[in-house]
Amino acid sequence: xxxxxxxxxxxxxxxxxxxxxxxxxxxxxxxxxxxxxxxxxxxxxxxxxxxxxxxxxxxxxxxxxxxxxxxxxxxxxxxxxxxxxxxxxxxxxxxxxxxxxxxxxxxxxxxxxxxxxxxxxxxxxxxxxxxxxxxxxxxxxxxxxxxxxxxxxxxxxxxxxxxxxxxxxxxxxxxxxxxxxxxxxxxxxxxxxxxxxxxxxxxxxxxxxxxxxxxxxxxxxxxxxxxxxxxxxxxxxxxxxxxxxxxxxxxxxxxxxxxxxxxxxxxxxxxxxxxxxxxxxxxxxxxxxxxxxxxxxxxxxxxxxxxxxxxxxxxxxxxxxxxxxxxxxxxxxxxxxxxxxxxxxxxxxxxxxxxxxxxxxxxxxxxxxxxxxxxxxxxxxxxxxxxxxxxxxxxxxxxxxxxxxxxxxxxxxxxxxxxxxxxxxxxxxxxxxxxxxxxxxxxxxxxxxxxxxxxxxxxxxxxxxxxxxxxxxxxxxxxxxxxxxxxxxxxxxxxxxxxxxxxxxxxxxxxxxxxxxxxxxxxxxx
Numbered sequence: 001x002x003x004x005x006x007x008x009x010x011x012x013x014x015x016x017x018x019x020x021x022x023x024x025x026x027x028x029x030x031x032x033x034x035x036x037x038x039x040x041x042x043x044x045x046x047x048x049x050x051x052x053x054x055x056x057x058x059x060x061x062x063x064x065x066x067x068x069x070x071x072x073x074x075x076x077x078x079x080x081x082x083x084x085x086x087x088x089x090x091x092x093x094x095x096x097x098x099x100x101x102x103x104x105x106x107x108x109x110x111x112x113x114x115x116x117x118x119x120x121x122x123x124x125x126x127x128x129x130x131x132x133x134x135x136x137x138x139x140x141x142x143x144x145x146x147x148x149x150x151x152x153x154x155x156x157x158x159x160x161x162x163x164x165x166x167x168x169x170x171x172x173x174x175x176x177x178x179x180x181x182x183x184x185x186x187x188x189x190x191x192x193x194x195x196x197x198x199x200x201x202x203x204x205x206x207x208x209x210x211x212x213x214x215x216x217x218x219x220x221x222x223x224x225x226x227x228x229x230x231x232x233x234x235x236x237x238x239x240x241x242x243x244x245x246x247x248x249x250x251x252x253x254x255x256x257x258x259x260x261x262x263x264x265x266x267x268x269x270x271x272x273x274x275x276x277x278x279x280x281x282x283x284x285x286x287x288x289x290x291x292x293x294x295x296x297x298x299x300x301x302x303x304x305x306x307x308x309x310x311x312x313x314x315x316x317x318x319x320x321x322x323x324x325x326x327x328x329x330x331x332x333x334x335x336x337x338x339x340x341x342x343x344x345x346x347x348x349x350x351x352x353x354x355x356x357x358x359x360x361x362x363x364x365x366x367x368x369x370x371x372x373x374x375x376x377x378x379x380x381x382x383x384x385x386x387x388x389x390x391x392x393x394x395x396x397x398x399x400x401x402x403x404x405x406x407x408x409x410x411x412x413x414x415x416x417x418x419x420x421x422x423x424x425x426x427x428x429x430x431x432x433x434x435x436x437x438x439x440x441x442x443x444x445x446x447x448x449x450x451x452x453x454x455x456x457x458x459x460x461x462x463x464x465x466x467x468x469x470x471x472x473x474x475x476x477x478x479x480x481x482x483x484x485x486x487x488x489x490x491x492x493x494x495x496x497x498x499x500x501x502x503x504x505x506x507x508x509x510x511x512x513x514x515x516x517x518x519x520x521x522x523x524x525x526x
Contacts (some may be wrong), residue, residue, distance in 0.1 A: 043191050047081050076178045111494040128234035130256040139227050140190040141265050152262040157183075159265045161187055164264050165222055169274050172292075172472035175219040183212045190218065196487070223274055226257065230264035269456040269477075272500060277476050290471040291319075293343060293482070299323040300485035301498065302333040309337070317341050321484070335493070336486035343496075344480070348470050350498055351478060353508045358461045361515040368501045368511050369454045398430045457502040477501070 024412040046052045055078065057063045058161040071160045073247075078085050078094065128134050138144060138152045145151040161182075166176045182189075192211035194201050205211075226233050231509040234256045237247045304325035310318075319340040323331040358365050405423055406415035414422075460477050467474070475481050483497040 018039075023214050045290075047078075047083055050081075052083065054084040054085045054086070056088065058087070060087045071403065107191060131232055131234075131261060133261075134234050137194075137199075139225055140222065141228065142262065146472060148242060151309075154263050154265060158190075162222060162228060162265050164268055165219060166228075166274055169223055169277060170473055170476060172476070175216040179214040179216060183210075184216045186212050189214050190506055219520065220278075227262075227478065228264065228266040229268055229271055230262050231257050232261040233240060233261045251519070263424060269502070270460060272453075273477050276480055276501060291340070292470060293321070293340070296475060296479060297321050297338075297343070297482050297484060299325060299333060299336075299491060300483040300495065301336075304333070306338075306484060308340075313394055316514070334486040336484070338484050338494070338496075343484075345471060346465075346496055347416075347475070347479070347482065347498065350508065351464075351470070351474075352467060354478075354506075355461050355464060357508045357512045357515070358458060359465060360457060361512070364515045364518070365511065366454050368514075369457070369506060388437055388441065391433045395430055395433050395437065397425050401426055437494075453502040457500065458523070460501070480504075 024134065036235060041054070043052065045384075047055075060070065072090075074085055077083075083094075088093065092455055120476070132150060141155060141159045142152040143155040143158075146155045149280065163325070165178055165182075168181060175183065180423045188211050191201050191205055195205075222228075235250055236255055237249055239247065278388045291308050294304070294308060297307055298304065302323065304323055305328065306321040307324050309320050309322055317339065320337045321340070321343065322337040323333050323335075326335055402423065404412065405426070409416065409419040463477075464474060478500060480501050483499065485495040485497075487494045499506050
């Protein structure tokens, strides 16, 4: 924020016995496109209170650069309150009547402000697109390199706190619980930490504020900062125009990301797991506890979440998950559920199989995972491209229908009432199709960028070579989601699909059998 001096007022005692006149001088270094600057607002309050009778400015551009608002004050508000307005250099004096060139001069002043804004924005865009950091203060965990202010280096003390916050999230704590943990362990919040290091901060804390008090918003934003991977993210926000200082958030697709511009604080695998946790936030039950599978179990039929069902008199063997869609309406999905103990046993067994297979056949796993993911991705691409093609064809077809409707209406073949109704229906259908097509294009674009991060999965496996039991932290490091189908009436079996982080759904049992057969063949050949 620029420094400024407020409007100063002082009494003037004329020789004649006239009432006291107060002069208000505009002396400030505040952006003159803004009319909400503090000194200006104080002056307006004094004018309305009858304390100021004369306003003197150096020239019209120092008063303001928005010609509509300048005109409102000089032509309407000031005369209403009997204020004498003078712009010294421009020869404007309200007591001499209207100046024909004042309005033109105000327009040129605004054009100058608009042109300056464009130049500043162009410079900003150029810096951002070249990979320069656009933030003045580095994120908590980094600091400016003393030898090169444009580069960031790791602030070891703060970076340790960032890593602890991510670790707490992986262990199952939400932002509120993390805030409590930080306060309990007396960890300075970012503002007080920067002040303790003698750094400048945007908003100084109020006197008596708790230096160990963290907010949910602070923790949540930290958990989503791509900068902690060592990347630079520019153009997260924008201003609607030079007249408005309101900050608007851009869609993530509009962000510009430059990779590996500074040392990473958080491992990519940990960051990825935390994002999955944030997307499927765990919710405590009405009884106050939070199951380890909370937020991970989904219905294979409708895609809805499966809710935990329990009661005070339930034993551990009686607790179960049920489809949330079915609970809303029995005709919306099939009736199916799964007991906690059954799910726990299946997932634990599957994870042990995964660890054993990857540990024993690491090279085979890398190849198999890449091939499996490629087949899955190709099938999904084909389906989405087909859907997108149908949507685009229908959009083009609707354009032709609009033309025919208009022609029929003009020639009298179609009444105005019927034309309005049909065109409205077609417009609604086309808008929905365009929205769906845009989503599909973005999904296809994102999937084309994705690569199977097999090595990240292997690094997680190596952390748990001797897994004894499951907990929330282990589940979220390994698993993205678990899909449960209904029980088949003939075979009395159900299908449970475990979608792993980094590699997607993977049949470890089949892969192990294949690897064993290959090994046996090689041994016989040898």
